Amino acid sequence: MKGIEAITALVSAYPYVSYGIVLVLALSESLPVLGAAIPGTAIIVGLSVLVPSGVLKLYPLLASATAGAIIGDGFAFWLGHRYHREIADRWPFNRFPALIEKSEAFFHRHGGKSVFLARFTPGVRAFVPLVAGITQMSAGRFYAVNILSALVWAPAHILPGVFAGAFAASQGAAGTRLIVLLIILAAAAWLMLRLTRYAVLHTVPLIMYAVEMLRAWAKQTDNLASRLVLRLMGPTEGELPILALLIAILIGAAWLFFGIAEDVITGDPLIVFDKSVFDFLQGLRTRAADAVMIGVTELGDTTVVLAVSAAVLVLLAAQRSWRTAAYFLGAVGGASIFNTAIKVAVHRARPSLDLYAGWSNFSFPSGHSTEMLRFTGS
Template sequence: MVASFFSAVTEFIAAHPHFAYAAVLLLALSESAPVIGAVVPGTAVILAISALVPTGAVTLWPLLGAAVVGAILGDGLSFWIGHRYNQKILESWPINRHPDLVTRSEAFFARHGDKSVFIARFVPGVRAFIPLIAGALRMRVSRFYVANILSALVWAPSHILPAVLVGSVFKQFGAAAEPLAILVVILILTIWAAIHAVRLSLRYGIPLALLATQRLHIWAASRDSRFSRIVLDLLDPARPDMRFLALLAVVLIGSAWLFFGILEDVVSGDPLVRADAAIYNALQDLRTGPGDALMIAITELGDTVVVAAVTAAVFLWLAWKRTWRTAAFWLLAVAGASAINTAIKVALHRTRPAELLYSGSSAFSFPSGHSTTNTVLYGFLAFLIALGLRPAWRLSAAFTATFVVLLIAFSRVYLGAHWFSDVTGGLAFGTAWIAVLGFTYLRKPAEPYSPVGLAIVSITALALTGSLNVYRHHSSDTTRYAFKPVVETMTSSNWWTNGWESLPSHRIDMFGEIEEPMTVQWAGSLSVIQQDLQNKGWRTPAPWTATNALGWLTAKAAPVELPVVPRLASGRLPTLTLVLANDKMPETSRFVLRLWASDLELSDTNSSEVWIGSVVDEHFARPISLITISETRSNVNESRDLLLGASQPERLVARSGSAENADWDGRILLLNDGSR
């Protein structure tokens, strides 16, 4: 699914490279826009487009030119706004909603002077505010543009050329290059989204937590009990680590809420569980030899033997430093998380995507053991290291741990060892466990130890035992984690009789929501049914080109001439899509047939594939003349019956226990090419 989407995007860029150059120019410009530049991943998208240069989809020199021009215009526009409105612009919306970034940028400009315009181009966050502040503080225009142009001339090639090099390396992988590139992009976007989510949570959560702790402290001061005395001691406003405690409170509340929410979904089978299958199918489409080798190596860094070795090394170092309390908390953190994780697994008995991957208690999937133990291992390690660092460096420790843990967690989903909800639940539980231990640990002053020494010991242990584990087990793990498609087989007569009921009754979207009924099943070659339907007036929809896409922004295009918006079924794009004009309302309606691959094959025919699909009536509304909006109408029976007579034999069947309603009579149309 993802691979086909990426192919479509690549083909579109190759056919219309000017759109890519325009996008790079606008993204480079937006990097210097206050507020927007701090949240829009412009650099990431520019790098992704640059990696397409070796494929011939885009050309290097126009790409460099677009990036340089965009960077110069963006900084220049921001500088002009600051120069025009002076300090007043810093007090207006939406800039006044980000006082921390403004303060950081002002301090950055005060520290580096005119050079800050050049330096800030390479520093996320302040990059979006420095040109504005330079203008507001009346920096000389000539000096600004010298720094502006020089920074753009250095910034563009320093970002684009490495991406081109990476694209050249990926090209050497041949057919595996595209899914491998998509995998890397997904990883980057996942980590970027996680880091920004953490930043936003802390930005808005810590002030709320500080307010809540103040009120809790007032409440405890009015009581005289053992619990109130503990609260008074822990939440003393005079404590230097009060802000750190507020951070832990935010982390605990958020992660506990997430874990119990996921647990409820797993037990009750809510949409998140249905989304698991969609995410699983989407990632399995990306499986390649190089991708598997990379993900297996990452997952091996999180294996039990590596976790045990790093835990032992850190414990021995803490014992050698005679920090006995810290050593005890360290053991409790890792061992406790592992024990509780196993207990939950055994209690829930949830099966893995690949049921035969492990045995014993490890055969169960929720929550992910790799995600839980590695979250606690590296999270609590980052907590201990951060306590000994200056506040400015604490986030670096947290983000480093987050990066390592997310890589390991992602590898588990990619390899099919866990469902997405297993991994997310493990991350949430591990994070909550760290917060609980952090609160308890901070009840007493931290023991003195070197955070640098602790980091060196843990990194050394990870490097030695991790590389040894990869060396010893990579070959066997390649066999263990090899992609094994789960395909159900049956005879054509069994499918025709009642085997069709094993396929989904409704489409499930990427978020696990139940959508329209799957009202048709086809056994045979897609080319046969496509030809039969085209003889009855159905046609291939218009492709997604720049010209055709603009049809959605006008009131003149006929519905049957508009490109079809892709719809996912359990993480898969439709293999065949056809459209038919609605003769009753040709100007406002069309019928759309989508057929998806199923996991069912017939064992006694030449054309063994079974396809599952839906037919929907799309109605188009044009509330204003510049936009077209589509909605699916509920006449399921009429839409399905348009396929009657398309192929012989055919059969209308009803699912066992299906309830009729005004929209759908519960029946499904079975079609095959006559080879059964």
């Protein structure tokens, strides 16, 4: 909470710096390459939350976002118009041939209005203005669409943050902290998804390369190990690399889970951190937030799980998918047994002891989270 209050105080002390940051973020989101790497939207929405409290003013914020969007697209258009097709062959643009090709297809499909549509389309947004310049779209036509799209884009991003800030203000001090925290979490989730996508895009080719190297070695060698490799990694076993990746993820997740379980049992510093997080979240509670959180967690309640499981089994039975139904039952039963066994073994009580009775009154691991994750996996 102190960190969030410090951010609010800093913005309040230097509002014009915040307007400048919004301008730069809006500009950067419109630039090729850079626009795909900066979570500008999340930060702009986060700053917009502070408008109802008077820390920032609405019209300067809108003007900054609009100006940044216009300048960013205009600079990308100038690059394409000035350097033509050769700009796509220069670093760093030559590192993204698929995105440029996709943006070109988008531009040719939608014509001049693609500049407007791209402003709201992830992926091609930062490259369509560049492509418009490369194809020698007239500057007058481009800037007419560019300005119009910026005038729509800025309110579409800022006003939701303003409304969220107004709602937070109606909930008191805890509401403001909650909204700001949600924006921070959204930015962190965006970054995590980007990093995960980057890791997958670079890991899968490495795995495929390693498999091909192993196959080449096995073809040149005649022993028990090479024959086993050829049998497992033959040309028809294309799913093996994916299976190996899934097994590696499973092993890593199991290692992480049992590491956390060990910390819970032995009372390591992780427990102190857990208590700190709990106390922090208690300070963010509001009546509306409690209602939403209760609704979310009850999706993993036994009654809901049984009803959804029964519906899934009826559907699978109607399709005569008996093997899939057996796997589904195994996942449901296995998750329940696994969860209950660890609850009984660890015996970690909930912060509030009057919510459930019996084994369900133990908090680790969470039964609701386990069931929700199991349904997601299924």
